[in-house]
Amino acid sequence: MKSLTVLELSKLYNINRQTIYNNIKKGILSKNSDNKIDFSEAIRVFGEPSRKQDVKEPVKIDSPSSAEVLLLRQQIDMLKNQLDDAKDRESFYQNQIETIQRLLEAPKANMTTFTDKEQPQSNAAQVQPELSTDDEENDGLATAEPKRIQVPQHVEPEPEKRGFWSRFFKPYG
CATH class of the missing domain: 1.20.5 (Single alpha-helices involved in coiled-coils or other helix-helix interfaces)
Structure with missing residues (x-):
């Protein structure tokens, strides 16, 4: 006859291993010389094992129509x-x-850039410096002719900048 281990028996009957060991200790269930339990002995104590669902039954796999x-x-x-x-x-x-x-x-043929050093003679004759002090006349809009700013002739030289130590050791002068 077939012999089963404690683990196989617990899986077959779906019971705890400790229950099987307790039954062996009490003498309700006996083991062979190879520490296995005879299947007929298990049937005598626990009855026929309940049938688990056959593995051959179709297992529902996510069908293409499932929501997920x-x-x-x-x-x-x-x-x-x-x-x-x-x-x-x-x-x-x-x-x-x-x-x-x-x-x-x-390249654009008719455009000149600021790097061009020569100006045509006709443009040089037309450009005249405009001295304007009126704010209303120069309203910030771009005009065809550039405005020139007058530089005063008599400019006082800036005083010599003094370093940190020269402020202490050089007299003002």
């Missing part, structure tokens, strides 16, 4: 849409950057 799966699929679709939108934005901005770079690289 549907929610996850919706989130995946939403994330795919967001990724597509981000790719579209990236390509649009990349095109904008390329366009701006091409415009910056293209």
Whole structure:
């Protein structure tokens, strides 16, 4: 006949191992010489083991119609849409950057820069220094001709800046 260990017997009958040991100690249940319990002895004490559910029964796995799966699929679709939108934005901005770079690289024939040292003679004759003290006349708006600021001829030289120690040891003068 079949022999079972205490652990196998406790799993088969779904009882605590301590209960089996207590029954052995009391003499209700006996062990073989190899410390195993005969199955017929277990049936005599505990009766027929209750049938567990067969493993072959279909176990319900999340079906595609379950709420969680549907929610996850919706989130995946939403994330795919967001990724597509981000790719579209990236390509649009990349095109904008390329366009701006091409415009910056293209030289403009009719524009002169401040680094040009020579001015055409016609422009030099037209530019005349304007001395204006009226605030109303110069309202801050950009005009075609640049305004010049008059520099006074007699400027007093600034006094010599004195360092920390010279303030103590040099006389004022």
